Amino acid sequence: MSELGTITFGLFIIVAAVGGAAVLTWFERRLLGVWQDRYGPNRLGPLGVYQVAADMLKLLTKDDWVPPFADRPVFVFAPTAIVVAMLLGFAVVPFSPDLYLLDINIGLLFFLGMTSLAVYAVLLGGLASNNKYALLGGLRSAAQMVSYEVFMGLSLMGVVMLTGSFSLRAIVEAQRDLWYCIPQFLGLFTFIIAGVAESHRLPFDLPEAEHELTAGFHTEYGGMKFAMFMLGEYLGLILISCMITTLFFGGWLGPWLPPVVWFCLKVFIIICFFILLRAGIPRPRYDQLMTLGWKIMLPLTLFNLLITGAIALWLEG
Amino acid sequence: MLQAEVTNTNPIVDDLFARFGAQLFKQQLTADDVSTLWLDRTNLLEVLSYLKPRFPMLLDLFGIDERLREHKPMAASDFTVVYHLLSLQERDEFRLKVAVTDADSNVPSCISVWPNANWYEREVWDMFGIVFEGHPNLSRILLPPTWEGHALRKEHPARATEMEPFSLDDEKQEREQEALRFKPEEWGMARATEDTEFMFLNLGPNHPSVHGVFRIALQLDGEVIVDAVPDIGYHHRGAEKMGERQTWHSFIPYTDRIDYLGGVMNNHAYVMTVEQMAGIKVPERAKVIRIMLAELFRISSHLVFYGTFAQDIGQMSPVFYMFADRERLFGIIEAITGGRMHPAWFRIGGVAQDLPRGWDTMVREFIDFMPARLDHYQKMSLDNSILKQRTVGIGSYSQQEAIDWGITGPSLRATGMDFDLRRDRPYGGYDQFEFEVPIAQNGDSYDRAVVRVEEIRQSLRIVRQCLDNMPEGPYKSDHRLTTPPPKEGTMQDIETLIHHFLNVSWGPVIPASEGSFPIEATKGINNYHLISDGGTTSYRTRIRTPSFPALQQIPLISRGLMIPDLIAIIASIDFVMADVDR
Numbered sequence: 001m002s003e004l005g006t007i008t009f010g011l012f013i014i015v016a017a018v019g020g021a022a023v024l025t026w027f028e029r030r031l032l033g034v035w036q037d038r039y040g041p042n043r044l045g046p047l048g049v050y051q052v053a054a055d056m057l058k059l060l061t062k063d064d065w066v067p068p069f070a071d072r073p074v075f076v077f078a079p080t081a082i083v084v085a086m087l088l089g090f091a092v093v094p095f096s097p098d099l100y101l102l103d104i105n106i107g108l109l110f111f112l113g114m115t116s117l118a119v120y121a122v123l124l125g126g127l128a129s130n131n132k133y134a135l136l137g138g139l140r141s142a143a144q145m146v147s148y149e150v151f152m153g154l155s156l157m158g159v160v161m162l163t164g165s166f167s168l169r170a171i172v173e174a175q176r177d178l179w180y181c182i183p184q185f186l187g188l189f190t191f192i193i194a195g196v197a198e199s200h201r202l203p204f205d206l207p208e209a210e211h212e213l214t215a216g217f218h219t220e221y222g223g224m225k226f227a228m229f230m231l232g233e234y235l236g237l238i239l240i241s242c243m244i245t246t247l248f249f250g251g252w253l254g255p256w257l258p259p260v261v262w263f264c265l266k267v268f269i270i271i272c273f274f275i276l277l278r279a280g281i282p283r284p285r286y287d288q289l290m291t292l293g294w295k296i297m298l299p300l301t302l303f304n305l306l307i308t309g310a311i312a313l314w315l316e317g
Numbered sequence: 318m319l320q321a322e323v324t325n326t327n328p329i330v331d332d333l334f335a336r337f338g339a340q341l342f343k344q345q346l347t348a349d350d351v352s353t354l355w356l357d358r359t360n361l362l363e364v365l366s367y368l369k370p371r372f373p374m375l376l377d378l379f380g381i382d383e384r385l386r387e388h389k390p391m392a393a394s395d396f397t398v399v400y401h402l403l404s405l406q407e408r409d410e411f412r413l414k415v416a417v418t419d420a421d422s423n424v425p426s427c428i429s430v431w432p433n434a435n436w437y438e439r440e441v442w443d444m445f446g447i448v449f450e451g452h453p454n455l456s457r458i459l460l461p462p463t464w465e466g467h468a469l470r471k472e473h474p475a476r477a478t479e480m481e482p483f484s485l486d487d488e489k490q491e492r493e494q495e496a497l498r499f500k501p502e503e504w505g506m507a508r509a510t511e512d513t514e515f516m517f518l519n520l521g522p523n524h525p526s527v528h529g530v531f532r533i534a535l536q537l538d539g540e541v542i543v544d545a546v547p548d549i550g551y552h553h554r555g556a557e558k559m560g561e562r563q564t565w566h567s568f569i570p571y572t573d574r575i576d577y578l579g580g581v582m583n584n585h586a587y588v589m590t591v592e593q594m595a596g597i598k599v600p601e602r603a604k605v606i607r608i609m610l611a612e613l614f615r616i617s618s619h620l621v622f623y624g625t626f627a628q629d630i631g632q633m634s635p636v637f638y639m640f641a642d643r644e645r646l647f648g649i650i651e652a653i654t655g656g657r658m659h660p661a662w663f664r665i666g667g668v669a670q671d672l673p674r675g676w677d678t679m680v681r682e683f684i685d686f687m688p689a690r691l692d693h694y695q696k697m698s699l700d701n702s703i704l705k706q707r708t709v710g711i712g713s714y715s716q717q718e719a720i721d722w723g724i725t726g727p728s729l730r731a732t733g734m735d736f737d738l739r740r741d742r743p744y745g746g747y748d749q750f751e752f753e754v755p756i757a758q759n760g761d762s763y764d765r766a767v768v769r770v771e772e773i774r775q776s777l778r779i780v781r782q783c784l785d786n787m788p789e790g791p792y793k794s795d796h797r798l799t800t801p802p803p804k805e806g807t808m809q810d811i812e813t814l815i816h817h818f819l820n821v822s823w824g825p826v827i828p829a830s831e832g833s834f835p836i837e838a839t840k841g842i843n844n845y846h847l848i849s850d851g852g853t854t855s856y857r858t859r860i861r862t863p864s865f866p867a868l869q870q871i872p873l874i875s876r877g878l879m880i881p882d883l884i885a886i887i888a889s890i891d892f893v894m895a896d897v898d899r
Contacts, residue, residue: 032633032634035634036633036634036637036638037637037638037641038637038641132516132518132519133518136518136540136880139540202631202633203631203703205631210525211525211526211628211629211630211631211884212526212880212881212884213880214524214525278633279633279634280632280633280634280697281632281701281703282627282630282631282632282698282701282703282704282707283630283631283632283703283707283881284631284703284706284707285706285707285879285881285882286540286879286881287879288703288706288707
């Protein structure tokens, strides 16, 4: 691609991702409504889809308030950080054989790095708010992210071993014969759990935990700054779904339909799965979450790594 | 009647007379035939301790301002403190009364005998200014700390129109705000130990999980609760004071709003007390209609509990299903009563109207539909392993603790106590029904939920029996105090017309008497202690609610746990703030 083309495509991805996240706020509520025997937002426009615009207008016109007791620069910076980090993560996603922004040989590491950066947003937001609920939320998120980050990376190493590359395009290409969701089902399982924790959605929304900490780390946030956190969360959801598609479900691969359609379809289904998780599962307690992370998930990923490594070596002969 | 010497028939009274000497006591006859003894405050603690093995639960403790009462019991003075005791084995009650004068209103505190007397005594002090000697923290509980006067004293105004117009200038606002400032020392909490500095978290009065306006001040070490102090009174509306102002009839809608999830269940406790005082016999059909509606409301209340319980554990969906089911239920209630949450449907002597045509189809559809839903919810919520992890063993208390703290209803049965007033002291026709009393063993948050869910099934069973065996006949008693009185015949003879006119315009005059009628409400024992001074309004309306003692116990069961556990405990207690503060 030419330089201009790259920039245009980059902008297009940003707009598409942000737009997707915005539509997702509506879509999630509608889908939850269907599953929960109620309507959800259905009044504005066809199926209520204009609700997205109405929500955006509402959030845009709200008072842009910073609490006088908050640490102002950090307070303002935090929501920006999460959106920027998540958007950067999209740079390495290969949407089809030709549609991608960056194909670097450390694509996977770049993605992991960006999602880790997003933790700072939650942490700083909780800390800068100077609010006890926010502080508790920030504390929880720090502990949760540190523990889940560990096996999130490790859960993907099986895929890397089988492919022999960190490049996401190479990983997709390597799945021509068999999607990695079959040989790497343990990796997939652990990565999904880490992914939910990473995007801190129910059942792993402990930093937020509205029933315990009112709104956790973003208790003091309102208007657009709150919207940025929400946007970041939805961007994270889409990004994780893109990564699951790429790493375990053969990315753009599939018969008959154009590759990019396949990619979007898979991402869509995985997003629906995440919403279903949110609808169905209660929230574990904070220490139970830690126990799950360190005592079950981490050994499981290491076991997976061991087996995959052994098989890979054996196949090479 | 009130003044008459009473011949004693109760062996426990004999026993007391033999032990302490009959000259210490004076006996009073009440409409409910509960042994009521007056005694001097000097002997109070001794007698209470002596009675405790027989009557292990302090059901209620409240005050009465006797100064304007015309038909005063002989032993009464300016104020009376009443101790209402409940036995869980012999299904018996006992009442002790202590008279004090306005000039010397002192009573020894009985916290050493019953720990749950703590809040009750604070309430009596708050409302009447009676001092309990030896109470560790005799401060306002329902009214704000800046309140002047004691609200249930007869000289205290009952309406805003009797007071100066309300104004809030800067100075007053400052003062009120300052009074709300949280000072850990006042709540008996240290700010730090040698190696830890505690964090104080003000959970509520506005918090998503406290089910209303309820505040708990938490002393935290990290997320671990070192101590918790519940603060109530934000929902206080003076229902007991209103009882002294409304007629016997027009107080019924107020009762609906005490436990606002219980609907007509509140009416039931109230009207049965009044009927007992007036000597009204309720016809069979009215009884069965009442039981059916009360059980429908029990289902409705438990469904709200079930949904919010799952929600507070962090499960998002169940609450929507259960509210949808409750909506179906409200459809039936609306068809029968015209109201939904607060139908105010029971009347003194019966119910407001007969059942509408087609009610049976609606009810049958609902009770055929519900069991499958409950199975579904069981799989979704109660069998969920995360939910179990969060609630099993959390916030548990022993049976003895539950009794000591006045816990009743499903929360008591969760400790293995097989006690249900509907079965053990059948009232209002419950003796005609077959049902089981579900119990559980561990008294933890999970068991409290399990018992309630099983109660939904049992209530469905009772409703089905109502449906299959609804008796024919009048829905209202033909007693002259029935309100509103039967209209037929008013245009034929003058006597009926006069009664109708008086009962409708003034309201019924209930003969001077005193009584109470504990019932098994949705959340535990609900009891209205009513005093009639022979007028159209109640002289004193005391409302004993199950939620009040339940909150008092929270610190005991939440110490050492984490914030999410506290939320699980709060969710499992099933309280309604209006039921706490009244």
